[in-house]
Amino acid sequence: APQPESAPQPESAPQPESAPQPESAPQPESAPQPESAPQPESAPQPESTPQPESASQPESAPAPAPAPESAPAPAPPQGLEGGPCNGSTHKCSPEGADYFLICQWGKFIRSSCGPGTRCLTTGPETVVCA
Numbered sequence: 001a002p003q004p005e006s007a008p009q010p011e012s013a014p015q016p017e018s019a020p021q022p023e024s025a026p027q028p029e030s031a032p033q034p035e036s037a038p039q040p041e042s043a044p045q046p047e048s049t050p051q052p053e054s055a056s057q058p059e060s061a062p063a064p065a066p067a068p069e070s071a072p073a074p075a076p077p078q079g080l081e082g083g084p085c086n087g088s089t090h091k092c093s094p095e096g097a098d099y100f101l102i103c104q105w106g107k108f109i110r111s112s113c114g115p116g117t118r119c120l121t122t123g124p125e126t127v128v129c130a
Contacts (some may be wrong), residue, residue: 003023021113022112023026047054083107083108084101084106084107085103085106085107085108086106087094087125088102088103088104088125089102089125090102090103090118090125090127091108091121091125091127092119092121092125092127093108095120095121096118096119096120097118097119097121098112098113098117098118098119099112099113099119100113100119100127100129113129117129117130118130
């Protein structure tokens with residue numbers, strides 16, 4: 001009788017001990033797998049970073065385009081005539097000239113009429129080349 005009682009007890013004790021050991025082995029294996037997953041994810045992130053950089057380069061290309069638009073600002077002082085003005089007033093000075101004056105930047109600027117046309121006043125602040 002003492003032999004059968006002692007035999008089942010030692011056998012049942014080693015079985016539960018061996019079961020947790022295999023369970024703990026897969027757990028460390030699963031931990032490195034998630035660590036390797038973020039590494040491939042970090043690789044696409046640097047790839048996406050150059051794309052915005054290339055997008056910023058085309059954005060810098062249009063920036064020089066407005067710079068030439070600002071180039072006409074120095075040009076108007078060359079054609080300045082008359083005194084100070086307000087708004088976008090136009091006037092013939094003198095009437096029938098092959099040019100007219102337009103108010104820009106607070107000063108009148110000379111602008112040519114087309115070939116064979118003369119400036120005619122059509123209103124208090126408007127003209128036409130005909």
